[in-house]
Amino acid sequence: MLRIRPVLLALLVAAYVRRSGANTPANCTYEEIVGVWRFSESSQTADRMEVCDNGTIFVNNVTVELQYPNIAVDEFGHKGTWTMVYNQGFEVTVADRKYYAFSDYKIVSYVVTSLCDRTKPGWSHDIEGKKWACYQGTRVKGPFVGANRTHTIADSLALDHDVFRQDPAIINEINAVQNSWTAKHYPQFEGIPLTDMHRLHGGPASTIYSYPTPADVTQEVRRVADTLPEQFDWRNVSGVNYVTSVKYQGYCGSCYAYGSIGMIEARIKVLTNNTLTLDLSEQDVVQCSHYSQACEGGFPYLIAGKYGQDYGFTTDDPYLECTPDTKRYYTARYGYVGGYYGGCNEPLMRAALVRDGPLTVSVKMALSDDFVSYGSGIYGPTGVRHRRPNGEYNPWIEVNHSVLIVGYGSDAQTNKTYWIVKNSWGDWWGDKGYFKVDRGVNAMGIESIAVEAIPVPIPK
Structure with missing residues (x-):
């Protein structure tokens, strides 16, 4: 059953464009994230729906070292864990708080520069899901600090004027080159x-x-x-x-x-x-x-x-x-x-x-x-x-x-x-x-x- 109502599809695509940090073309590696980070955090509230954006006012700082392979240690010696979240950002759990943010980036035309030593404004809260805040991370020590990587993203808008075709000869070719599975045409x-x-x-x-x-x-x-x-x-x-x-x-x-x-x-x-x-x-x-x-x-x-x-x-x-x-x-x-x-x-x-x-x-x-x-x-x-x-x-x-x-x-x-x-x-x-x-x-x-x-x- 199609659960995404067709009348809402355009609204959902528009919502994607408006969301803070919605597009995540950053491409950061483990080596560009591991190291010492300073997390700047806003005042804590009970509002889990708080919007975290570039207008956030930060009032507290905490330093966390992200170690191999998934160990996090804060400035007071509390040990926790961390993980990359695909190549888009990372999540840290330490001292009974969780932190997640997307890695920062900038786009000029279709060229993306991943700014892996800092994050977009993200979200933090205690492990009970209370005391929410916004935070932003800056890496202050580690390999490749300040080194930015670039890549080119596909011009997906160029797809608007083309359609998908299934040549019957291609279906036959797929079936001819192997016998492990069968391909078929889908009208x-x-x-x-x-x-x-x-x-x-x-x-x-x-x-x-x-x-x-x-x-x-x-x-x-x-x-x-x-x-x-x-x-x-x-x-x-x-x-x-x-x-x-x-x-x-x-x-x-x-x-x-x-x-x-x-x-x-x-x-x-x-x-x-x-x-x-x-x-x-x-x-x-x-x-x-x-x-x-x-x-x-x-x-x-x-x-x-x-x-x-x-x-x-x-x-x-x-x-x-x-x-x-x-x-x-x-x-x-x-x-x-x-x-x-x-x-x-x-x-x-x-x-x-x-x-x-x-x-x-x-x-x-x-x-x-x-x-x-x-x-x-x-x-x-x-x-x-x-x-x-x-x-x-x-x-x-x-x-x-x-x-x-x-x-x-x-x-x-x-x-x-x-x-x-x-x-x-x-x-x-x-x-x-x-x-x-x-x-x-x-x-x-x-x-x-x-x-x-x-x-x-x-x-x-």
Whole structure:
């Protein structure tokens, strides 16, 4: 079911443009964040809806050192944790307070300069979700202080005047070069504006310019993995289905909301022994979250995790106003599988999946890649790209798409191992809305940055 009302799509895109810090094209590395930071904080209030922008008045300072791999130590010796949040910003938890902000940047034409030694105005609060404040970070010591990096972003507006085409010869070529999966033609995508196809794949504000490589597998992790079942699927655990139905995101870059909420819904079913099934509102996330970019994109860590803990999820769809006082289901704790950005790997993902429920993951591809044509089988990229009948390629624009892993298995005939993944393109796409993808080889970056969140199944 399309949850983002068509009449609201233009409003949501406009809201994205107006939001403070909404577009996040910054591209910062671990080495550009680790070091000593000064956090300047405003007066603390009880208002979690406070807008943090360049007009904020800061009254307090605290110094925090971010150490390898995820240790944070403040000036008083209190120890906590920190993590990169994709390449967009970082979150710190220390001395019973949480801090999150996007990294700063500037744009001239389509050239982005990432100002990684300072942040945009961000949000802080105590670990109970009270005593909110705005803050801004400045790195005062560390490698590459003052060194700015630049990159070029795609002119996504240029897509407005072009449409997506599926040449039957390309479908045949995909099927001819491999026998692991079958491609098919989708008339639903034919002639769709490329701007809409871009949003379907994640949107321009969901780009991750450099995925981390999966972490090394320790002997302890390998021992745990050896105890796991060879096959596992949350859609059929002793005959019980713990996964909610496949939804359709439409041509709004809201896969981050669907992947996040799909995990929360499924894990609530797991926690309640399948006695509570919820249909949570993706529209509430898209319309109301300060941590995402409406229909232009977002990231699961900030939605399944941070938004879920700070604001909660509701079964009510907002129309034109956000109402935080509605009954909500909150996230108790969250993080990247492995504990921090860059700590994830395939055995850790299987262990987390079996233990607590489905995982939200991100996959990378190009807008013209073959994935959109998946029909059945175990997907692996072929390198064949969609071209128009005249031989021209559809534009190559890298995208980042959020989906939900619900299980894993292996194929006895080919010895291929795979993940079972729920998409948000409707049940007419793929294998009734699902796809299988190569496991253990980090296909599409799927084993790099899995996110897990533990929900509270009792609303408040």
